[in-house]
Structure formats: structure tokens, C-alpha cells
Amino acid sequence: MRIMALLLAAGGGTRFGAATPKQFLPLAGKAVLRHAAEALLREGLVEAIQPVCAPGAEAQVAALLAGLPVRPPVIGGASRQDSVAAGLAALAADPPDLVLVHDGARPLIPPGTIAALVAALAEHPGAIPALAVAETLKRGESGLIAATVPRDKLFRAQTPQAFRFAALRAAQGFASAAATDDASVLEAAGMAVALVPGHPDNIKITWPEDLARMERMMAPALLPYVGTGFDVHRLVPGRPLVLCGITVPHEKGLDGHSDADVGLHALCDAIYGALAEGDIGRWFPPSEAEWKDADSARFLTHAAGRIAARGGRLVNADVTLICERPKITPHAGAMRARLAALLGVDMAAISVKATTTERLGFTGRGEGIAAQAAVMLLLPEPPQAASNAAS
Ligand SMILES: Nc1ccn([C@@H]2O[C@H](COP(=O)(O)OP(=O)(O)OP(=O)(O)O)[C@@H](O)[C@H]2O)c(=O)n1
Numbered sequence: 010m011r012i013m014a015l016l017l018a019a020g021g022g023t024r025f026g027a028a029t030p031k032q033f034l035p036l037a038g039k040a041v042l043r044h045a046a047e048a049l050l051r052e053g054l055v056e057a058i059q060p061v062c063a064p065g066a067e068a069q070v071a072a073l074l075a076g077l078p079v080r081p082p083v084i085g086g087a088s089r090q091d092s093v094a095a096g097l098a099a100l101a102a103d104p105p106d107l108v109l110v111h112d113g114a115r116p117l118i119p120p121g122t123i124a125a126l127v128a129a130l131a132e133h134p135g136a137i138p139a140l141a142v143a144e145t146l147k148r149g150e151s152g153l154i155a156a157t158v159p160r161d162k163l164f165r166a167q168t169p170q171a172f173r174f175a176a177l178r179a180a181q182g183f184a185s186a187a188a189t190d191d192a193s194v195l196e197a198a199g200m201a202v203a204l205v206p207g208h209p210d211n212i213k214i215t216w217p218e219d220l221a222r223m224e225r226m227m228a229p230a231l232l233p234y235v236g237t238g239f240d241v242h243r244l245v246p247g248r249p250l251v252l253c254g255i256t257v258p259h260e261k262g263l264d265g266h267s268d269a270d271v272g273l274h275a276l277c278d279a280i281y282g283a284l285a286e287g288d289i290g291r292w293f294p295p296s297e298a299e300w301k302d303a304d305s306a307r308f309l310t311h312a313a314g315r316i317a318a319r320g321g322r323l324v325n326a327d328v329t330l331i332c333e334r335p336k337i338t339p340h341a342g343a344m345r346a347r348l349a350a351l352l353g354v355d356m357a358a359i360s361v362k363a364t365t366t367e368r369l370g371f372t373g374r375g376e377g378i379a380a381q382a383a384v385m386l387l388l389p390e391p392p393q394a395a396s397n398a399a400s
């Protein structure tokens with residue numbers, strides 16, 4: 010049993026309204042059309058795909074479908090049925106037993122759909138996936154309801170639509186240019202077409218919101234990852250005191266290889282921890298002269314870049330500065346704003362607070378400042394590569 014598929018891509022996407030026809034637009038990292046082709050092949054039943062495209066798009070289609078069992082694209086026509094006829098003609102020299110006709114604008118074919126269609130063709134010359142209409146149907150005119158249409162026995166037709174090749178060829182003579190699907194050609198010829206279960210995820214991208222919805226559906230699930238960071242620097246005379254990206258007036262400043270921004274360092278370590286990508290010393294070793302007196306804002310920008318590179322996002326961060334003096338509260342708002350700007354998130358996601366150690370220990374004696382931070386990130390997948398690379 011040989012099964013081939015026509016992949017229709019000759020439409021201009023008028024309703025979508027983009028300069029590029031919708032089937033060539035990117036979706037979850039590849040073109041919509043490539044998703045559709047891969048979906049046709051996924052069940053392992055389709056031997057090869059015959060793309061049908063607009064004049065001049067042949068090279069683009071061939072490139073988008075490179076590496077798949079795809080025949081050279083043929084040129085479609087002004088109507089869907091013209092495009093189908095062109096595709097069928099291209100297959101006619103070595104005809105398959107069965108042919109599927111699929112919209113290049115339908116990137117997702119739920120598993121089992123093609124097997125169900127092929128099984129139905131044992132009994133009938135045609136079969137389509139379809140969904141029973143679940144909502145009340147209205148006919149509208151000039152913004153008003155003209156009638157309520159009984160939905161009993163009504164279905165929404167999807168693709169791929171499957172046919173015995175000889176039957177679809179024979180029915181072509183009955184095709185009307187107005188036919189919006191391929192089953193209607195067999196219907197016009199008086200041939201039976203079976204209904205098999207369709208799926209709501211088999212969306213035809215018609216309007217821009219369909220592509221946005223499909224992008225959300227195909228986005229990888231994001232998992233929460235928490236990270237913590239802790240840092241200490243000694244207070245010494247003669248240096249500015251930089252805390253959470255803000256220079257705070259004080260008689261001493263923090264000592265360190267960089268600007269010694271202890272709050273920002275703890276925050277970076279929390280982020281690297283959540284990413285399982287080591288710590289700040291791995292990315293910016295104190296042995297490297299480049300980081301001498303460096304503005305630690307660069308480190309946080311780097312950490313934010315690592316979140317983005319991993320396809321994740323920061324949910325929130327909470328930084329606690331531990332010192333008797335200076336008082337942090339008057340500067341906390343500016344610190345939150347600065348950290349939020351460096352991380353590219355809303356200020357509401359960033360907390361900066363402070364505590365003392367009741368004059369106990371090195372922070373109590375004013376010898377140094379400590380900071381701890383906690384973050385939550387949403388990341389697409391377990392950080393396996395990072396855990397291998399981290400020390
Ligand atoms: N003459 C045509 C018309 C449509 N199609 C293809 O048929 C599928 C479904 O059609 P539709 O969603 O209507 O696409 P467009 O015709 O591109 O959209 P519009 O009607 O908004 O212009 C699409 O993959 C489209 O490329 C085709 O190959 N040849």
C-alpha cells in the first residue's frame with residue numbers, strides 16, 4: 010500500500026495579512042510548512058510528500074523541507090482545487106494507492122490521525138478528520154443574528170483528508186473552484202467520505218492569533234528552579250561603598266578584586282546556582298586582571314544573559330544585606346530599581362531588605378558586610394549540559 014501526501018502551500022495568506030505567506034513563517038524554531046511536513050511523516054505511513062506552491066516559491070519550499078522525503082515542488086493555482094489538481098497530476102505518472110491532502114498551514118497532526126484515516130479508506134473512497142460542533146451556531150448579518158443554525162450532525166472538517174488516489178482523480182471533474190476542502194469534491198461526485206475523530210490541536214493557521222496560540226502550545230514546559238547565593242566583603246577606608254548597584258554614602262567601602270558589590274555578587278551566585286552553572290568566580294575569576302575594580306553590574310548582566318540563553322526567565326529575586334551600618338532602607342527602592350533594570354524585569358519581582366546581627370560577629374563590629382540572595386527561575390529543561398560543565 011503506497012501512500013503519498015500533497016502539501017498545499019500555494020495560498021497567499023490574505024486573512025493572516027503578513028508580507029510573507031503564513032506557511033513560511035517561523036513557529037517554535039522552524040517554518041510552519043516544515044512542521045506540517047514532519048507531522049505528515051511522523052506516523053511512518055506516508056512514503057513521500059508532493060509540495061504545491063506559488064510560482065517562484067519552489068526553491069524556498071525545497072530548502073524549508075530539505076532532508077525530508079519530498080518531491081520537487083509543483084506550481085499550484087488560484088483556487089485550492091487548482092492546486093490540488095496540479096499536485097495530483099504530478100503524482101499521476103507513478104500513482105500511489107492512497108493520497109492525503111494537507112494544508113501547509115496546519116502544523117500539528119495529532120498522533121493516530123493518519124492511521125485512522127487509512128483504516129477508514131478500507132471501507133470508503135475518502136475519509137477526513139472532523140470535530141463535532143460544540144457551540145451554538147448563529148448566522149449573522151450586519152452585526153445582528155439572522156438565524157440560529159441547528160448544530161445537530163454538524164462537524165468542522167480538518168486535514169489531512171485521505172482518498173483512494175483513483176477516486177480523487179476521478180472526482181476532479183466535479184470540483185468547483187469554490188470548494189474549500191477536498192472531501193467536497195468526492196461529495197459532489199456522489200462518493201462516500203468517512204468522518205474520523207479530529208482534534209482541537211489540529212489548528213489551521215488563518216489569522217495571526219492562530220500562530221500565537223500555536224506558539225504557546227508548542228512552547229516547552231517551564232519548570233521552577235531555585236538558587237541561593239551568599240557573599241562577604243571586608244569594609245576598608247578609602248573605597249566607595251557600592252551595594253546592589255548603588256553607591257551609598259559611608260565612611261568606608263567594601264574591599265575586593267572588583268567593586269566588591271556584595272549584594273550583587275550574592276544575587277549573581279543565586280542565579281548561577283539556579284542554572285547549575287557554577288558561581289561568579291567561575292565566570293569572572295579574581296585571578297583575571299580584567300575584573301580588577303570592575304563594575305559588578307556587568308556580572309549581573311551576564312547572569313541575566315545566561316537565563317535568556319537557556320530560554321528561561323526570572324520569576325523573582327530576594328536580596329538580604331547584613332550590616333549594622335549604613336542603614337539600607339533609605340536606599341532599598343533605588344537598589345531594587347537598579348537590579349530590576351539590569352535583569353530586565355519589573356521592579357515588583359525584586360526585593361532588597363536588610364538585617365543586623367545584633368552587633369554580634371564581624372558584621373556586628375562593622376568589619377564587613379554580608380549578603381544573601383534567593384531567586385526563582387523558570388527554565389525549559391533540566392540543566393544537564395550546565396551540570397556537566399560546572400565545577
Ligand atoms: N490556491 C490555493 C489556496 C490555498 N492553498 C493552500 O491551502 C491551505 C489552506 O488554505 P487557507 O488557509 O485558505 O490559506 P490561504 O489561501 O493562504 O489563506 P487566505 O484564504 O486567508 O488567503 C494553505 O496551506 C494554502 O497555502 C493552496 O495551496 N492554493
Ligand SMILES: C[C@](O)(CO)[C@H](O)COP(=O)(O)O
Nearest residue numbers: 112166167168189190191213
Ligand atoms: C481544508 C480546510 O482546512 C478544512 O477545514 C479548510 O476548509 C480550508 O479552508 P480555507 O477557506 O481554505 O481557509
